[in-house]
Amino acid sequence: MKKDNLWIESFVxxxxxxxxxxxxxxxxxxxxxxxxxxxxxxxxDWINGFSGQGPDWSNGPKNHQELSQHxxxxxxxxxxxxxxxxxxxxxxxxYLLNEYNVSWYLHKDDFYLQSLxxxxxxxxxxxxxxxxxxxELLHDGMELKLGSFTFKILHTPGHTLGGCCILVxxxxxxxxxxxxxxxxAGSVGRTDLPNSGGDFELLAxxxxxxxxxxxxxxxxHPGHGPKTxxxxxxxxxxxxxxxxx
Ligand SMILES: [Zn+2]
Ligand SMILES: [Zn+2]
Numbered sequence: 001m002k003k004d005n006l007w008i009e010s011f012v013x014x015x016x017x018x019x020x021x022x023x024x025x026x027x028x029x030x031x032x033x034x035x036x037x038x039x040x041x042x043x044x045d046w047i048n049g050f051s052g053q054g055p056d057w058s059n060g061p062k063n064h065q066e067l068s069q070h071x072x073x074x075x076x077x078x079x080x081x082x083x084x085x086x087x088x089x090x091x092x093x094x095y096l097l098n099e100y101n102v103s104w105y106l107h108k109d110d111f112y113l114q115s116l117x118x119x120x121x122x123x124x125x126x127x128x129x130x131x132x133x134x135x136e137l138l139h140d141g142m143e144l145k146l147g148s149f150t151f152k153i154l155h156t157p158g159h160t161l162g163g164c165c166i167l168v169x170x171x172x173x174x175x176x177x178x179x180x181x182x183x184x185a186g187s188v189g190r191t192d193l194p195n196s197g198g199d200f201e202l203l204a205x206x207x208x209x210x211x212x213x214x215x216x217x218x219x220x221h222p223g224h225g226p227k228t229x230x231x232x233x234x235x236x237x238x239x240x241x242x243x244x245x
Contacts, residue, residue: 001025001027001148001149001150001168001169001170001171002027002170002171002172003170003171003172003173003174004026005025005026005027006023006025006026006059006168006170006176007023007024007025007026007058007059007060007061008021008022008023008024008058008059008060008176008221009021009022009023009024009046009054009055009057009058009059009060010055010056010057010058010221011039011042011043011046011055011056012056013037013038013039013042013043014037014038014039014088014091015038015088015124015126016038016088016124016224017224018035018037018038018088018089018223018224019035019221019222019223019224020033020034020035020036020037020038020039020043021033021034021035021178021221022034022043022046022047022055023149023168024060024075025147025148025149026060026061026070026072027070027148028072028076028147028148029072029074029075029076030075030076030078030146030147030148030149031047031075031076031077031078032077032078032079032080032081032146032147032149032151033047033077033079033080033081033096034080034081034082034083034166034178035082035083035089035090035178035180035223036080036082036090036092036093036095036096037086037087037088037089037090037091037092037093038088038091038092039092040092040095040096040099041095043096044095044096044099047075047077048074048075050062050063050064050067076147077099077100077102078102078146078147079102079103079104079105079136079146079147080093080096080097080100080102080103080104080105081104081105081106081138081144081146081151081166082104082105082106082110082134082164082180083163083164083165083166083178083179083180083181083182083223084106084107084110084113084159084160084162084163084164084180084181085106085110085111085113085114085117085160085162086113086117086120086160086181086193086196087117087118087120087121087124087126087128088223089180089181089223090106090114090117090131090132091117091121091126091128091129092128092129093131093132094129094130094131094132095129097132103135103136104132104134104135104136105134105136105137105138105144106134106136106137106138106162107137107138107139107155107161107162107163107164108137108162109157109160109161109162109197110160110161110162110163111133111134111162112195113160113161113162113195113196113197114131114132114133114134115131116131116195117131118130118131120194120195138153138155138162138164139153139155140153140154140155140164141153141154141155144166149168150169151166151167151168152166152167152169153165153166153167154166154167154210154211155206155210156179156182156203156206156207156210156211157197157199157202157203157206158182158188158189158191158198158199158200158201158202158203158204158205158206158207159180159181159182159188159189159190159191159193159196159198159203160181160193160196160197160198161196161197163180163181163182163189163206164180165177165178165179165180165182165210165211166178167214167218174217174218174219174229175214175215175217175218175219176218176219176221177211177214177218177219177220177221177230178221179211179220179221179222179223180222180223181222181223181224182203182206182207182211183207183211183220183222183228183233183237183240184222184223184224184225184228185220185222185225185226185227185228185232185233186228186233186236186237186238187225187237187238187239188200188203188204188207188237188239188240189203189223191203203240204239204240207240208240211230211233211234212230212234212242214230215230216229216230216231216234217229217230217231218230218231220233
């Protein structure tokens with residue numbers, strides 16, 4: 001897609017400061033929510049009416065007037081997609097589905113983990129609604145066409161069995177990838193969390209084989225902490241950077 005049409009908003013939500021990304025194609029108004037884990041009413045209020053606190057970071061419109069300059073009066077949420085099923089990333093999917101009545105996409109290898117979100121959250125002292133069940137599957141290498149978007153899905157197990165990264169190719173600028181807890185700025189996801197199938201060797205192999213071949217300028221949106229780039233992490237990540245292997 002074209003750089004000027006790609007509107008990305010980051011909402012840092014919940015007690016674990018998880019990044020929920022809201023992605024809109026400004027040529028169509030089509031909107032996809034990645035990792036709706038917490039603070040769903042804040043996200044809904046902003047998407048539907050630019051009201052409330054809004055995002056922590058955005059590269060696009062901040063009110064209806066700015067949105068209308070793109071020929072759009074309202075956004076159209078067309079799907080929910082998850083990088084993985086830990087409760088901080090998926091706990092409020094039921095509330096988002098209730099609002100938008102769209103499909104929810106998740107890799108099937110995280111279905112068991114997803115079934116446990118209430119008990120996982122309780123260990124941290126949080127109450128969550130009855131877990132949602134994903135109705136659409138993510139597969140490695142698939143081109144996921146949603147409205148006017150085409151996403152590339154990369155299955156990157158290691159933090160969880162079903163962990164996936166979601167790539168948005170930009171023709172005339174930096175591409176963007178939403179990696180969940182697979183890769184962080186200067187770190188990688190934990191591999192010791194219960195019921196997740198975490199495995200450092202598997203995680204490192206996923207990153208090296210699936211992420212390092214991407215264009216180095218690709219902007220990485222991790223599930224926690226600051227954004228980074230594929231090039232920066234490939235060069236200098238202390239766990240999986242090429243100079244540390
Ligand atoms: Zn996680
Ligand atoms: Zn997380």
